[in-house]
Amino acid sequence: AVVVRDDDASANVTAKNPVFTVPTLVQIRDILAQLEAPIISALTERLNLPSNPALYANNGSALLKYIKPREATANNLGRYAYGKLEYPFTFNAVKPDVTSKSNPFPPGRFHQDSYSGNPSLLSFYLNTLVPLFNASTGYFYHLDGSQVNDDATLNLDATILALLSHRTSFGKIVAESKYAADVSGFTPLIKAINTSQIRTLLTNTTQEAGVLAQAATAATAFSTAWVASGAAEPATFPTQLGNVAAKVFRELIDTTTDIEVQYLLQRFN
Numbered sequence: 429a430v431v432v433r434d435d436d437a438s439a440n441v442t443a444k445n446p447v448f449t450v451p452t453l454v455q456i457r458d459i460l461a462q463l464e465a466p467i468i469s470a471l472t473e474r475l476n477l478p479s480n481p482a483l484y485a486n487n488g489s490a491l492l493k494y495i496k497p498r499e500a501t502a503n504n505l506g507r508y509a510y511g512k513l514e515y516p517f518t519f520n521a522v523k524p525d526v527t528s529k530s531n532p533f534p535p536g537r538f539h540q541d542s543y544s545g546n547p548s549l550l551s552f553y554l555n556t557l558v559p560l561f562n563a564s565t566g567y568f569y570h571l572d573g574s575q576v577n578d579d580a581t582l583n584l585d586a587t588i589l590a591l592l593s594h595r596t597s598f599g600k601i602v603a604e605s606k607y608a609a610d611v612s613g614f615t616p617l618i619k620a621i622n623t624s625q626i627r628t629l630l631t632n633t634t635q636e637a638g639v640l641a642q643a644a645t646a647a648t649a650f651s652t653a654w655v656a657s658g659a660a661e662p663a664t665f666p667t668q669l670g671n672v673a674a675k676v677f678r679e680l681i682d683t684t685t686d687i688e689v690q691y692l693l694q695r696f697n
């Protein structure tokens with residue numbers, strides 16, 4: 429539907445974003461738990477492919493070149509539409525909502541802020557994860573004897589990065605849900621731009637321990653399943669996967685929390 433907005437002087441007529449009420453924190457945590465297995469499943473596959481270091485040199489320029497046309501296609505399919513909670517790595521898809529009398533961001537209603545956690549996810553991927561993806565053999569067989577399959581590797585890189593972006597973007601609705609449950613606690617901290625106190629109020633270390641424990645359980649299940657299914661794995665494989673899963677979920681928690689903090693800092697813009 430096309431509606432006239434009285435708060436947008438630059439355009440007489442513009443499409444208004446849909447109004448979304450965020451789920452409760454309990455519901456959001458259930459949804460986040462559902463994302464753990466797919467992330468660790470993709471990491472398991474990726475850990476079993478050898479890497480071509482050239483793809484990740486120069487801040488991942490070859491990886492980003494691979495991802496760019498995929499993200500353009502994804503964009504045309506609506507992957508980054510308003511409220512999808514996923515953002516691309518190769519262009520900026522965020523148009524932040526602006527508060528006004530007609531659009532006051534009531535507690536519990538999603539609004540879009542301009543912050544993306546993707547740059548820090550990409551740097552974590554390139555600098556911390558890629559060095560851990562050091563398999564010497566892969567599961568592709570080539571008559572020329574080569575083990576490396578650049579396209580298959582990049583395809584998994586793109587899949588993992590998209591999942592990481594989606595998972596961390598939940599920080600936006602986590603923040604809205606927590607704000608709605610404690611408006612009087614958050615409001616003065618936001619107005620004072622007290623970033624460290626906002627972060628403290630958002631953090632729940634018991635919940636974090638549960639997320640990390642589920643990641644460890646999933647990593648054990650996937651490495652056990654690969655070995656039981658007949659994959660030729662080095663003895664170190666379960667430990668390596670456990671290590672990768674622990675690092676990824678620690679990073680996800682930290683970046684999700686960054687996104688929560690940044691969302692709230694823009695609450696009254």
Ligand SMILES: C=C(O[C@@H]1C=C(C(=O)O)C=C[C@H]1O)C(=O)O
Pocket residue numbers: 457599602630631632633635636639680681682684685688
């Ligand atoms: C997402 C939340 O906020 C923070 C981030 C967490 C996460 O990313 O899993 C877990 C607990 C909180 O410290 C939450 O409270 O569930």
